[in-house]
Amino acid sequence: MSAIRVVRVGLAALAAGLVLDFAAGAAFAASAEKGKEAFVKHGCFQCHGTVGQGSVATSGGRVLYDTKLPVEAFVGYVRSTNQQMPPYSEKILSDSDLADIYAFLTSLPKTADFKTIPLLNQ
Amino acid sequence: MARRDSSKVSRRKFLSGAAVAGAAATTAPIAAGAAGAPDGLAQAQPPSARRPDARVAAAEVGTPASTAAAHDNRVPGSDFMTDVIKSLDIKYMPCNPASSFRGLHESLINYGGNKSPEFLTCTHEEAAVAMCHGYFKIAGKPLMTLVHGTVGLQHATMAIYNAWCDRVPVMILGGTDLDAAHRPPGVPTIHSAVDINSIVRDFTKWDDQPVSLQHFAQSFVRAYRFAMTPPYEPVAIALDAELQEEPIHENGEKLYIPRYVASAPPQGETGAVREAARLLANAERPVIVADRCARTPNGMKLLVELAELLQAPVVDQGGRNNFPNTHHLRRPPTVIAQADVVLGLELTDFWATVNSFTDNGENEGKGVQKSRIKPGTKLISINSVELHTKSNYQDFQRFQVVDVGMAADAEATLPSLIEAIKSQNLNKDAIAKRGDANRKAKAEARDRTRQLAAIAWDAVPISTARMTAELWPYIKDLDWSMIGSERQMSSWPSRLWPMEKHYSHIGSSGGYGVGYNSPAAVGAALANRDLGRFSINFQPDGDMMYVPGVLWTAARHKIPMLTVMHNNRGYHQEVMHVQRMSNRANRVASLGNDLGPIGTRIENPDIDYAKLAASMGWWSAGPITDPKELGPTFKRAVEVVKSGQPALVDVVTQPR
Numbered sequence: 001m002s003a004i005r006v007v008r009v010g011l012a013a014l015a016a017g018l019v020l021d022f023a024a025g026a027a028f029a030a031s032a033e034k035g036k037e038a039f040v041k042h043g044c045f046q047c048h049g050t051v052g053q054g055s056v057a058t059s060g061g062r063v064l065y066d067t068k069l070p071v072e073a074f075v076g077y078v079r080s081t082n083q084q085m086p087p088y089s090e091k092i093l094s095d096s097d098l099a100d101i102y103a104f105l106t107s108l109p110k111t112a113d114f115k116t117i118p119l120l121n122q
Numbered sequence: 123m124a125r126r127d128s129s130k131v132s133r134r135k136f137l138s139g140a141a142v143a144g145a146a147a148t149t150a151p152i153a154a155g156a157a158g159a160p161d162g163l164a165q166a167q168p169p170s171a172r173r174p175d176a177r178v179a180a181a182e183v184g185t186p187a188s189t190a191a192a193h194d195n196r197v198p199g200s201d202f203m204t205d206v207i208k209s210l211d212i213k214y215m216p217c218n219p220a221s222s223f224r225g226l227h228e229s230l231i232n233y234g235g236n237k238s239p240e241f242l243t244c245t246h247e248e249a250a251v252a253m254c255h256g257y258f259k260i261a262g263k264p265l266m267t268l269v270h271g272t273v274g275l276q277h278a279t280m281a282i283y284n285a286w287c288d289r290v291p292v293m294i295l296g297g298t299d300l301d302a303a304h305r306p307p308g309v310p311t312i313h314s315a316v317d318i319n320s321i322v323r324d325f326t327k328w329d330d331q332p333v334s335l336q337h338f339a340q341s342f343v344r345a346y347r348f349a350m351t352p353p354y355e356p357v358a359i360a361l362d363a364e365l366q367e368e369p370i371h372e373n374g375e376k377l378y379i380p381r382y383v384a385s386a387p388p389q390g391e392t393g394a395v396r397e398a399a400r401l402l403a404n405a406e407r408p409v410i411v412a413d414r415c416a417r418t419p420n421g422m423k424l425l426v427e428l429a430e431l432l433q434a435p436v437v438d439q440g441g442r443n444n445f446p447n448t449h450h451l452r453r454p455p456t457v458i459a460q461a462d463v464v465l466g467l468e469l470t471d472f473w474a475t476v477n478s479f480t481d482n483g484e485n486e487g488k489g490v491q492k493s494r495i496k497p498g499t500k501l502i503s504i505n506s507v508e509l510h511t512k513s514n515y516q517d518f519q520r521f522q523v524v525d526v527g528m529a530a531d532a533e534a535t536l537p538s539l540i541e542a543i544k545s546q547n548l549n550k551d552a553i554a555k556r557g558d559a560n561r562k563a564k565a566e567a568r569d570r571t572r573q574l575a576a577i578a579w580d581a582v583p584i585s586t587a588r589m590t591a592e593l594w595p596y597i598k599d600l601d602w603s604m605i606g607s608e609r610q611m612s613s614w615p616s617r618l619w620p621m622e623k624h625y626s627h628i629g630s631s632g633g634y635g636v637g638y639n640s641p642a643a644v645g646a647a648l649a650n651r652d653l654g655r656f657s658i659n660f661q662p663d664g665d666m667m668y669v670p671g672v673l674w675t676a677a678r679h680k681i682p683m684l685t686v687m688h689n690n691r692g693y694h695q696e697v698m699h700v701q702r703m704s705n706r707a708n709r710v711a712s713l714g715n716d717l718g719p720i721g722t723r724i725e726n727p728d729i730d731y732a733k734l735a736a737s738m739g740w741w742s743a744g745p746i747t748d749p750k751e752l753g754p755t756f757k758r759a760v761e762v763v764k765s766g767q768p769a770l771v772d773v774v775t776q777p778r
Binding site for chain 1: 480481482483484490569572573574575576577578579581582583585587588591592594595598609610612613617618694697698701702704705706708709710711713717718719776777778
């Protein structure tokens with residue numbers, strides 16, 4: 001196992017530990033309404049779009065809308081990702097705001113099937 | 123340069139002589155009778171130089187006398203230059219006027235009748251060059267521009283660099299006045315330089331500074347030929363003011379215009395072509411990657427033939443529209459990971475094609491680099507840029523080892539490569555299965571894409587997918603051409619619209635110099651106008667504000683085009699960079715009063731692009747914030763463009 005890999009596993013474990021606390025506390029107090037504001041305030045929308053639609057240019061095509069990620073995995077990724085998205089520490093993005101953002105993303109209304117949108121069926 | 127034939131009276135020498143004649147007549151010789159001079163002869167000859175008195179000095183450094191006395195029937199050298207330029211059938215000359223080429227300017231519009239080239243008035247040299255850039259990618263023929271050799275060329279440099287990186291020929295002529303002893307003082311001298319081309323030499327294919335009219339004729343035709351031999355590149359010619367303005371000697375009887383004969387593009391060496399064919403024919407999962415392969419419409423046909431022969435997926439990196447996006451073999455970059463042979467055709471960056479880079483600060487700040495391909499994957503490169511690259515600017519990208527490399531033009535090499543593959547013992551069953559698998563994957567991907575477009579369908583700001591889809595009903599039955607860059611808007615046009623023609627889109631700037639899109643689109647629309655096509659330009663807001671004056675040029679010269687503003691009110695690429703740096707430093711990015719890090723947003727106040735365009739003669743609408751308004755507005759705008767006018771619709775959009 002390379003040194004980088006060891007560090008990464010450690011970070012993931014650390015993140016998982018935080019998630020337990022997170023899940024037990026802040027996640028339960030989450031507000032989708034506040035999450036919508038936090039999603040803009042912290043610049044999440046810049047790469048992911050205002051409803052988490054994603055972009056092939058900025059999010060590698062990944063979509064946050066209607067995310068199926070469990071909250072633990074979501075928080076773990078935000079806190080310790082080493083991909084193109086930079087990690088957000090608690091100093092930059094509080095547990096409370098992160099919980100609200102998750103609540104916002106999972107509260108978004110379901111998107112229509114493209115087959116029901118005439119302009120996408122031409 | 124040395125002055126020519128001093129025994130003849132030049133226009134400028136005539137002027138200066140007239141101005142100082144009286145003064146010179148009363149000036150006492152300073153060397154007469156000097157000690158040590160040979161006796162007799164020296165005494166009888168006038169000195170070779172005289173010390174100027176106050177009147178002579180004033181004539182040398184003061185405002186030049188009126189040129190009225192010089193008006194005669196003599197033919198200026200710039201008339202011959204005009205004949206040379208006309209011999210190459212250069213249709214337009216986007217240009218910002220400047221005194222250092224006043225002679226050629228006058229000849230082109232009066233002697234030349236302002237046809238081939240027609241002077242198109244530009245408000246900035248950067249716009250002029252970018253118009254040439256965009257025009258070529260539609261018309262396949264280069265344009266020329268004239269610039270002040272100093273300040274004008276300085277304005278033009280970024281656009282020239284874009285053309286260099288995008289492998290586009292542009293003829294750039296820069297005015298200068300080389301004779302330091304006789305050129306007009308003041309501004310014309312400030313606007314002269316010993317070697318004006320030095321500031322663009324690193325990113326032009328060739329340059330010259332002709333010292334005679336015949337030299338100009340040879341250099342201009344030579345420059346055109348160099349520029350038009352793949353790899354296409356810009357070229358620069360310095361135009362001495364005196365060469366333009368002095369009369370042609372001996373009625374020009376000894377001058378001739380060299381005949382232009384195009385050079386054949388360089389093809390891959392036979393042995394290398396055979397080896398590439400062997401690797402591709404024996405591959406289980408060959409992948410073709412193309413960037414600027416289809417430099418002409420025939421390039422797309424050849425690439426389709428090659429891909430179908432092998433039923434190999436094609437990844438189009440979009441420098442040109444190399445391959446129809448509706449074809450079942452057009453596939454995303456992820457297919458490269460499965461390849462056992464990768465054929466790269468005119469790739470800007472082969473390294474990044476087969477390697478990934480994650481800008482995450484790891485590896486001592488260098489980021490993480492990983493191979494995208496399996497060990498043992500064979501790499502073949504055909505790239506004309508290897509024939510002509512330079513050292514300073516790093517557009518040649520990281521070094522990538524390949525197994526077969528051909529310093530050759532890809533499009534010109536494809537016919538022999540196709541024939542070489544046909545001569546191999548091809549496994550037709552395996553090839554057919556590859557085709558079926560690609561067909562199935564393509565159909566599934568299409569549905570996924572449309573579902574992604576549906577996600578933010580009603581979002582405000584308006585999603586770039588919806589903006590793209592709303593325009594489609596009004597252009598789908600037209601012979602349309604998308605002439606702006608789409609990368610800033612998640613490439614939705616090429617994901618939702620069928621792009622099956624060489625001119626369906628024309629790629630982007632090449633050098634990523636912001637300020638390319640709006641003027642290049644006007645240049646491309648000019649070419650499309652002459653071909654009867656409908657031009658669509660999705661226009662990033664940040665790019666628009668570099669040279670907005672090009673809107674006036676489009677209106678002034680009646681260039682119809684539909685510009686749809688992708689108005690995300692920010693320099694979005696930089697938003698992400700500053701956010702990344704802030705997180706890396708574990709600091710909250712400071713937003714000020716904006717929606718992005720300080721310095722990256724174009725808001726407070728918001729720019730009204732509809733008013734901007736209207737002020738320069740465009741039909742315009744917006745800003746549109748409700749997606750339901752898009753359809754009716756686009757319908758009106760398309761009708762305006764069809765009537766021959768430019769139209770702009772400002773749409774407030776999602777970031778990407």
